[in-house]
Amino acid sequence: xxxxGAAAAEKGRYFGAAVAANHLGEAAYATTLDTEFNSATxxxxxxxxxxxxxxxxxxxxxxxxxxxxxxxxxxKVRGHTLVWHSQLxxxxxxxxxxxxxxxxxxxxxQVMLHYKGKIHSWDVVNEAFQxxxxxxxxxxxFQDKLGNGFIEEAFRTARAADPAAKLCYNDYNTDGANAKSxxxxxxxxxxKARGVPIDCVGFQSHFNSASPVPGDYRANLQRFADLGVxxxxxxxxxEGSGSSQAASYTTVVNACLDVSRxxxxxxxxxxxxxxxxxxxxxxxxxxxxxxxxxxxxxxxxL
Ligand code: XIL
Numbered sequence: 001x002x003x004x005g006a007a008a009a010e011k012g013r014y015f016g017a018a019v020a021a022n023h024l025g026e027a028a029y030a031t032t033l034d035t036e037f038n039s040a041t042x043x044x045x046x047x048x049x050x051x052x053x054x055x056x057x058x059x060x061x062x063x064x065x066x067x068x069x070x071x072x073x074x075x076k077v078r079g080h081t082l083v084w085h086s087q088l089x090x091x092x093x094x095x096x097x098x099x100x101x102x103x104x105x106x107x108x109x110q111v112m113l114h115y116k117g118k119i120h121s122w123d124v125v126n127e128a129f130q131x132x133x134x135x136x137x138x139x140x141x142f143q144d145k146l147g148n149g150f151i152e153e154a155f156r157t158a159r160a161a162d163p164a165a166k167l168c169y170n171d172y173n174t175d176g177a178n179a180k181s182x183x184x185x186x187x188x189x190x191x192k193a194r195g196v197p198i199d200c201v202g203f204q205s206h207f208n209s210a211s212p213v214p215g216d217y218r219a220n221l222q223r224f225a226d227l228g229v230x231x232x233x234x235x236x237x238x239e240g241s242g243s244s245q246a247a248s249y250t251t252v253v254n255a256c257l258d259v260s261r262x263x264x265x266x267x268x269x270x271x272x273x274x275x276x277x278x279x280x281x282x283x284x285x286x287x288x289x290x291x292x293x294x295x296x297x298x299x300x301x302l
Contacts, residue, residue, distance in 0.1 A: 007302035017270045018040075019069075023270075028289045049087045055091055078120065080234075085143075097145040101146055109160075109161045116161070119165050121166040135180065151169070155197050158197070159197035170201070171202070172205075172235070173211070175207075202232050207236075209239065225261035
């Protein structure tokens, strides 16, 4: 197949990109997205500060724009993200425990009901674990006020709101086996053992020279899949250029293809022009929307 989406579809997978609503009016951006990708993740538009900046007053305009665009082009949509310590409005952090619990469950429910039937997978909880060797939970209003049980509660609330959506836990620096991914692994294993609803684990996969694709990337995806969840590569970008960047992309695509429960790959942006890594060139299309060696490597590997 001649496009990333079509080639991935032949392997029973999706190939997506993070999308920003404010670039959809740029012809080259929209054309590249529409031609090459068959899944879209709103880059910021579904985050708490974007959809509920004031308590119980929901603003879905920008996210709806992306969902409408994607559906019009036959793309799937990933939902990102419901419960996260970042891009969280100040009013949430100011709540006491019982109010915070109610606000979290209301947020999950209202957002998921608005998009019911339109989202294939939701990042229900994002980045709840600390970096480093402790394997501990990250401090956040949710963790600090509700305790470890907030993740389980979020997943149970999400299942009730949209039973057809796949519910994912998503994080970074969990791409290889390490203390952080071991802690996530233990949580997923416990959830599966106790019947807490979880369907998938997202591996953000933001790579650079200090944090390259781990040698055990495939094995790490496989050990999670062996717990009985799907795995998805959710925010892939790899700093660099030329053939070394291309080779890293090949490694990532091959790892996903080697794991039957790896259901799709999303790159964190369409073009280097708008990458969140300002000044970097981590994506598949350059700033002029030309295909990079990394693009060819991905298409070849698929
Ligand atoms: C980033 C966006 O790309 C930026 O535009 C925004 O300013 C900050 O967030 N992990 C995540 C994503 O889960 O939501 C983040 O996206 C990148 C890191």
